[in-house]
Amino acid sequence: MRRIATLPAGQSLAGQAYDRFREGLRSGALRPGQRVLESELAERLGMSRTPVREAIRRLQSEGLLAPGPGGGLCVAAYDHAEVDELYVMREALEGTAARLAAQHAGRPEIMLLQRMVADEAALAPEQVAEHNRRFHRALYQVAHNRYLLRALSSLSDALLLLGPTTLDLPGRAAAAREEHADIVAAIAARDAAGAEAAARAHILAAHAARLAMAAAAG
Template sequence: MEQPRLVPIKLDNYKPLREIVFETLREAIIQGRLEPGERLMEIQLAEEMGVSRTPVREAIRKLELEGFVVMVPRKGAYVAGISVKDIVDVFEVRAALEALAAGLAAERATTEELEEMERAVLLNYEVSHGKNIDTLVERDISFHDLIYKASRNQRLVQIVTHLKEQVQRFRTTSLALPGRGRHAVEEHKNIVEAISSRNVELAGSLAREHIDTAEQLFLTAMGEVKEKYD
């Protein structure tokens, strides 16, 4: 059964309505239910979610600030497309941040944090053999969050948090590729081993390779290559 683009919003959530609408639309864009280039009609979206136009309008403005929506003069709001350069730019930044975080974690992680990373890898092995991509994505996010936390660098964590939603658009597609989930967990295992051995250089190198691999797989899935832009 095909998943609906949007569902009526339940008003029993503690969050403000405008925030719920924003998160609902952002998730629909990330998951591809609202496709790149699709026009966002306030009335239609409001009807689908069972809300007024005001929170939809506010959500669209916020989505524009985060790069998920583009405003076209005299035409309206559209879901932002993803160019090859957009993809490469995001992955370049993420690779550098992941390498830095893993290197710092190799220096600073506590015994408890190392054990938590090891448990996360074992748990991720279990879910990587299933077909629930949402669960796999959640576990992948949780694993990387453990490394960010162990880096003891709050500025790094803030930057990663700002980038996270852009990364999410790519993460789901990458992990949905056949066999990628299992390979990703194996890469996680190697990173944790390097962190546990306090090998700063190796941990950073493996973390960078992990993101580079995800980038290449995503570009392949998109049917594009880096050489298509200068």
Template sequence: MDNSGIPRADLVYNWIKTRIREGSLRPGTRLREAELAEVVGVSRTPVREAINRLISEGQLVMGPGRGFTVAKLDRQQVIELYALREFLEAASARFAAQHASEPEIESLRELLDGSRVLFDDPPQLAILNKRFHLAISSAGHNRYSEQALTRLADFLGLVPGTTFQMEGRPAAVYEEHKAILDAIADRDADRAEAAARYHIHHAGKARLKLLFDQI
């Protein structure tokens, strides 16, 4: 791995966080210092530093023996996560309605249109869904909102699976996304905020049903 002047502990930290966010390190996955050191190409000392940092942030937990595992969120943690997400995504949509450029709105429309052909491909639809939400955040032109949503995305990576595998959810999300985008394009900040709140509220309910079979 090309270190590029980045501190080795940061390399390991970013390597683990990226894979949690992308879903290749799923909740409950066991990690070992020696294996991480070999994969990332560093000694065990920076691996230990990165692991301790991720434990303090709640993304890793100590496992049996000398191992560590990717954290699993319980029902209450998922509820709290989506409550915060609802608040942040609503603010992001409001900012986008106020500040998005026409090219940014057009890019959002292209992402929305692209989702229509992926209803039968939940994994790819989930990837496009992330891009859509990131594009709204970027179009809001509020650096602190973007930072908060990026931090939130780290913990969303601890929620396994995708609700797009649930019957009817892809079509429902398309309509919810369309409502958000239409409000942004109309420069209606109140409507954009309300549409985003509605969308994330229902996303949270779907997630709880998927994970815990209850709403």
């Protein structure tokens, strides 16, 4: 059984179980459609079943775990329509975040985004996906809208269920790097409309890559 990496302590065992389950989704140790047994998950996490049971209830309430075929639970998996709906919302929300960032981001925040884009060219392949997540989180933060941030945080949870990153597709990481640069350039120029358009174009390209990946998988 593949073990899920440990995370720093400092929270309840149930909270640690919840976070480590999410990390399992990010790392690929847990995949959409995979059956989840309380006893096996407890063993994988190296915990007793009580905190794992509490984490499972939370994961169910957030839609990360769902009833599986034949009973029990499995990691939730999206159908084609749900993936489309997710990307429609992502395009709208991330476009809004970029527009607000162009209006409200401070100079140090813009410089941070510029450094993150500059760093992308030197990343090793195994670093690209995590750096991409950090870039998008930074973009959400510099929009300076707490309600938008909550909505994007919820959306990020849903993205965990999409499986392998599209950045592994040939040429996609390089294209995404250019798209990030376009977004940040518009933010730095205080071009709100341009930033929103660039962010929407980036998510549309990511959606197209996701569809291509699904088609290749059969």
